[in-house]
Amino acid sequence: MRKRDDNKKQALVLATIKVVNELGFAASSVSKIAKEAGVSVATLYIYFENKEDLLLFTHLELKAKLSAALMSDFDSSLPVKTLLRGIWLNLFNFVDKEAESYKYIDQFANSPFNQRVDSQAIALPYRKLHEKIEEGKREGTLKDVPIEVIFSFLFAPAVFLARSHLTVGFNATHESINSTFSLAWDAIST
Incomplete structure (x- = not known):
């Protein structure tokens, strides 16, 4: 199992915000988010089970903020x-x-x-x-x-x-x- 890196997870959250704000939820894919974050799709799946998990996590992070x-x-x-x-x-x-x-x-x-x-x-x-x-x-x-x-x-x-x-x-x-x-x-x- 690959080691988790908090910087990569944060990059995925920031990329999610950017991609969703530009394209909307439906058009935002894990591949577009991973590319924006500068990581592979496989890396994204180390941190998140699926797109819905990533979207929900991002929302909860922002609501806490x-x-x-x-x-x-x-x-x-x-x-x-x-x-x-x-x-x-x-x-x-x-x-x-x-x-x-x-x-x-x-x-x-x-x-x-x-x-x-x-x-x-x-x-x-x-x-x-x-x-x-x-x-x-x-x-x-x-x-x-x-x-x-x-x-x-x-x-x-x-x-x-x-x-x-x-x-x-x-x-x-x-x-x-x-x-x-x-x-x-x-x-x-x-």
């Missing part, structure tokens, strides 16, 4: 608005700075592969955030709606603003970022 970025300065003692603003800004910055990673995450979320993800494991890093939101609802700071509704109204604007900054050249200034968060906050707060 995203949750670490979003929750990096989480402090449950902060008021809910301050806490959510910090997470909102972290999301904006992640989408802006890690555009290729976010593009892959987004494509994966809208693909049939997403059904194979353990959603409870993905949600685990956000457990304290969920608790803080429930606390905000009990206090009357946040509207008493399902958490998915709160996330939709809060986080979708951050993603859209960051994408506009990247794709259409919108100048996301400090003022436009703050006003977008304020609008999102108004949608979820009482």
Whole structure:
């Protein structure tokens, strides 16, 4: 059995992101990914059972990176608005700075592969955030709606603003970022 090399595995993950973002999931083959990574297809199969395994592993790696970025300065003692603003800004910055990673995450979320993800494991890093939101609802700071509704109204604007900054050249200034968060906050707060 051949020895595993973490650098090759990381190269395969980066190649997967690049190839999938360029070609989509259906057109991305293990041979194209291996070629992009600079390894043989046989080497790819040392690390991953098949294409689906590679795609899922890549997604989980990126979701872990995203949750670490979003929750990096989480402090449950902060008021809910301050806490959510910090997470909102972290999301904006992640989408802006890690555009290729976010593009892959987004494509994966809208693909049939997403059904194979353990959603409870993905949600685990956000457990304290969920608790803080429930606390905000009990206090009357946040509207008493399902958490998915709160996330939709809060986080979708951050993603859209960051994408506009990247794709259409919108100048996301400090003022436009703050006003977008304020609008999102108004949608979820009482």
